[in-house]
Amino acid sequence: MSTAPHGRAPWFVQLHDRLAVAVDHKIGWQNLPKPLGLLTLVGLRDNLRRKNLFDTGSYPSCNLPEVGPPDARDLTGRTADGTYNDLANPRMGMSRSRFGRNVPPEHAFPEPEPDLLSPSPREVSRALLTRHAFVPAESVNALVAAWLQFMIKDWVSHGQGTMDRPWHIDLADDDPWPAPPMVIPRTIPDPTRPDGDDGLPPTFLNDNSPWWDASQLYGNNLDEQRALRTGQGGRLRVPNGPLFPDDPDKDPAGIPGFWLGLAMMHMVFLLEHNAICDTLHDAYPTWSDEELFQRARLITAALIAKIHTVEWTPAVISHPTTVTAMHANWYGLLGERLHKLFGRLSRSEVLSGIVGGHTDHFGVPYSLTEEFVAVYRMHPLIPDDWSFRSAADDSLLQEATFRELTGRQAYDILGKHTLTDLIYSFGTSHPGLVTLHNYPRFLQEFRRPDGKLMDLGAVDILRSREVGVPRYNEFRRRLHLLPAQDFDALTDNPVWADELRRVYGGDIERVDLSVGMFAEPRPQGFAFSDTAFRIFVLMASRRLNSDRFLTTDYTPQVYTQTGLDWIENNSMSSVLLRHFPELRASLRSVDNAFAPWTAAGPR
Structure with missing residues (x-):
């Protein structure tokens, strides 16, 4: 600890x-x-x-997965499962390792029942999350929502849950849910914790590698990775329809969370990986398939990290101070121009950025945390109703509900329209604001691929309680913020204050974390809360600081100079234009590809 x-x-x-x-x-x-x-x-x-960094890996352990012996290739390439990023601690950041914590252990215990289920997660969802009218986040476009899901699939997953002793949520008499009680799977217990009460809070495993290693593209183990490769020129398979048409068990559409936006981002960066492979082959024609693949993976992952740091995040928290701060994480306060002219001018991460500096875990082995997962629950970003339009002239091609974009139905949309038109449609529409009464109605009545009906709003509430993430006021205290003294201090919306008071029985300390974050006033330019931002302040830089492939090994010897140049000279806009040049007219109107694009006119 x-x-x-x-x-x-x-x-x-x-x-x-x-x-x-x-x-x-x-x-x-x-x-x-x-x-x-x-x-x-x-x-x-x-x-x-x-x-606010706490190591759950130091808790008692058993049945740890095996780690293979070191290989010389691990010095210059990412492993499939995240091992050997830290050569002195090869397990650090591997898939199926524990989530860490940002709050002290004594504040990370879930409440005992029945307190854990109070107030009812379903009633919280119905009364405070239900979207009556869509509230857009007008400063950004809907690619923001697709990108976020693309990142989540790289970083974190608790798995699909277990129906062994599921949660049973009692329903109000007027609840239209078809079959009371509501049944919600439990989060899968940590099989690496020995039985017995050791006086420490529960832990849970992250199915994904938490490194910024683009594991959503490359898989989290060697078998997955091999299945995704062509075996020629380092390239990945680019599907025309389902990724594994002959093996439905491997189809990502069968996993909850798959939707059109996620599929689009996968397609874009599969194409980008292959373009990088082609460029590397031109520069190094004698390289093998394996060498081309490993270098292209490094370059693609770093480019994704850069796009998230200097484009996506400044778009969704576009306060002038945070825009500068996020650019400084990559380039330092000396700025991009000096960085490109002279490289690093200082050992200081403040002046010259984190990338290319020294690796630093700040005394605690790297992991992503349960609190990080909790603040990234941003389902209000998703609109319920979608319009798909032509990139050529903005003519309407199709209208659809979000339900029609999920699961295997996403393949129908991909087969009906070009990626150019789909990306254009996302770029010219808005996501939702992360606020109360803006939760997608189709996610409150979400049918999983296995047929189970779920209210994801209720699930989001329950999951944070279940894993011991503190409720809103206690969370703020642990993050060195002042708690809300009462409901009128929590929100500047008096109607919401009354609703919150009623749902939580007048007890401000019972307000759930996500509900409080959705209710609080936001800083200028923010699409989400200042409370959530505190985890971003800590963990956004930690994802860079701890990764040797983004710090000490961000060098020409590891990436090649061709690779470093590719990362430094590209952006989300250039990636899109490389593969979809017909978007040039609309993208010309913005400096950041996640800002709203100008609609196409007749030609």
């Missing part, structure tokens, strides 16, 4: 951190001039690094 100090921080660092927290409480980082706001965010991040 450890937190993150490199030893005791120097007195002036501790003083800066204390001042940052005090100024944030008194004024708010978002209300400061940009230079002072950036200094405050640096202090907040340092404070979180020292106090």
Whole structure:
């Protein structure tokens, strides 16, 4: 059980951190001039690094999966399962390792029943999440929602749950749910924890490798990876329809969460990987299929990390201070221009960025955390109703509900329209704002591929409670934020305050984390809450800091100079235009591909 100090921080660092927290409480980082706001965010991040990283891997363990012996190839390439990123601790960040925590162990226990089920997750969903009218996030386009799901599939998964002792949710008399009670699978217990009460909170396994390694494209083990490759020129299979038409058990459409937006992102980056392979082959014509594949994987994963850091995140939290801060994570405060001209000018991550610097776990082995998963539950981004239009002239091609975009039905849409038109349609429409009363109605009545009906709004609420993520006010305290004193202080919407008071029986301490985050006022330019942002401040940089392939091994010797140039000279816009040049007219109107595009006119 450890937190993150490199030893005791120097007195002036501790003083800066204390001042940052005090100024944030008194004024708010978002209300400061940009230079002072950036200094405050640096202090907040340092404070979180020292106090909010907890290693669950140190808890008692048994039945750990085997780790193969080291191989010389592990020095310069990512393994299929995430092992050997840290050569001194090969298990760190491997698939099927534990989620970490951002709150101390004593605050990570789930509440005992019946408190855990109170108030009813279903009633919270019905009363506070139900979308009566779509509220758009007008500063971004719907590619934001597709991209987020694409990232989640890389980073985290608790699996599909188990029906061994499922949760039973009692329903109100007026609830239209077809078959009471509502039955929700439990999160799969951690098979690597020995039986017996060791006095520590429960742990759960992450089915995915939490590294930024594009495992959603390449698989989480060697068998998956081999099945996805062509075996020639390093290339990946690009499907025309289902990825595994002859093996439905491998079809990603059979896994809950598969939808059109996710399929589109997969297609784009399968094409991008193959384009990188072709470029590497031209530069290194004697390289084998394996060498081309491994280098192209490194380059593709780093390009995805860059797009998320300097394009997606600044689009969804477009406050001027956070836009600069996210660019500084990659390039440093000295900026992109100096970075491209001279490379790293300083060892400081603040001045020259994290990428290409030294690897740092801040005293705690790398993992993604249960709190990270909780704040990334952003289903309100999904609209219920979709229009697909022609990139040539904006003419209407089809209207569809979100339900028609999910599961295997996504293949029908992909077969009916070109990817150019589908991407254009996403780029010229808005996602939803992450707020109360904006949860997709089709996800409150979601039928899984196995036929089970689920209210994902209720599931989201229950999952955070089940794994011991604190409720809203306690979460804020653990993240060094002031708690809401009452419902009127939590939200600036008096109608919502009354609804919250009624659902939670007047007890502000019972408000669930996601409900509180959806209700609170957002900083300028934010599509989600400032409370969620605190986990981003900590974990967005940690995904870069801990990964040697984005720090000490971000070099020409590992990536090739061709690979580094590809990463540095490309963006989401250039990726889209490489494969879909017909989008040029619409993309010309934006600096960031996740901002709303101009609709095409008649030609």
